[in-house]
Amino acid sequence: KSEVIPHHGLNVAPSDTWNTAYLAFGSNVGDRLQNIRTAIDLLNQRKTIRVKCMSSLFESEPMYFKDQESFLNGCLKIQTSLSPHELLVCCKEIEYDELKRVKKFDNGPRTIDLDIILFLNGAGEPVMIDDEKLTVPHKRLLERSFVLEPLCELIPPNFVHPLTAEPLIDHLNKLSKKGNDEDRLFNLVPVGSSGSTVNFLKFQNVTEEGIFGSTLGRGSKVATLVMAIVNTTPDSFSDSGELYCDLDKQLSCVKEICSQTLRLHEKLIIDVGGCSTRPNSPQPSEEEELRRVIPTIQAIKSCPDLPSDKVIISVDTYRSNVAQKAINAGASIVNDISGGSFDSSMFSVIAANPNVAYVLSHTRGDIATMAKLTNYEESQNGKLSEYISDKICKTSETATTRIIGRELAERYFAAVNNGVARWQIIMDPGIGFAKNGDQNLQIIRQLPLLKSFSCTWENGEHVSFRNLPWLVGPSRKKFIGKITKEENPSDRDFATGAVITASIGFGADIVRVHNAKDCAKAVKVADALYKQLP
């Protein structure tokens, strides 16, 4: 029963006169990400083209001709008034005239490759072409996971290949099962650049076939990242502000955290926060928040013992001005508990800093009201055609998580419609934000549902969370203390270890913790258990 809801907040012009096309991009020469961004900007500059959605960014080994650099690949959904052949001319102009591609031989290195994968006319019917210039659907689509995987983020799961009439997701699953080298894809999230090279966080979500043949859902296969909290607030609920305003103390604490964590992990994120977001906590002024976080970020950034390819700096703020200044000071992740809802300029700051990652978190209301907004009743009048993995049926048990998924999808749309690229986004279910104890436990338990969540709105806009990385932040929170009967947050570290272990079992890619030293051990063991990592 596919139902849809009117999707507000999306100002799309009537698009019934425009064709839809799906393009695949690839680059393995020069600054690959910059080449891709330039190609997308050049497409958008054409009056005859509108880039509607972008996929995640994937890195993969070269196919066919192996002796070359690895590729960055992805897909775009565009609307265009051009015909397929006119669109082909436009792609070639961008490849050769504007991005100076030099084709030495087939399947060789390229600054950019733009292929037309699928083309639908104004009525949404697939267009089939096979002449000496152009073949649509792309003739090698079904053998390329570096095209099929990003494409499956942009289309509803029931979207079929025009010739085989089989869902593209089934073609992808068949291909992934072969386990060929070039089918092992990592999705990359840019986190700043040191010198001319961009640093990336790498994630890899694969569909796990359980040993008993059951599908375990999509599990991550790369080491879980530790995000260590450095609260520079006098009133933070969990470490009673010991670090407040003492820069030397903060830096030696950060060095200690890094040496203990990097003993077991390749990389580490340091999350610097100047505003406690405990429900109903008083919020400092923006000037006070800047005074607390900027010097700390600068000190970490300029500390020679903390190399920027191993220690990634995040700023925990919901203020766009603080985010921008923190980026200027060296932060390469903006961690915003409000999902961009507290400050309407946040997304444009993120869009203006394309090498910075953004944590898009779920909450409701504001710091003063969120504790009361925990009513997640299925709104009967609201109709939504949701595609969630068919293993998880739509029951009251999943209602809360599905509603959180929809609300996160609304924030996701607001972000990408304000220029944020999908590949900048890290998702977060917002543990402790507008959720009661049971709901916190439920969203951790149902993280697989959130990871495979997708939905389509009345105007045909579709969003899928497939492959997006997820951060969870349960550390020392009240819902843990309620179970272990521990009033004092800093007594909750051992129980926090249990929660982050379970979170990794449910598919978390990053865990945000206070006690990084001990939690780093729990993460290491959890990765050995759940991801079979050494």
Ligand SMILES: Nc1nc2ncc(COP(=O)(O)O)nc2c(=O)[nH]1
């Ligand atoms: N991983 C990877 N391997 C590749 N091998 C060949 C071609 C050649 O593609 P073309 O047939 O469209 O020129 N493109 C890629 C690519 O984009 N990614």
Ligand SMILES: Nc1nc2ncc(COP(=O)(O)O)nc2c(=O)[nH]1
């Ligand atoms: N991304 C993210 N950021 C956060 N920042 C602060 C807090 C509140 O906890 P704290 O005051 O102990 O940092 N929780 C989160 C969280 O769950 N996720």
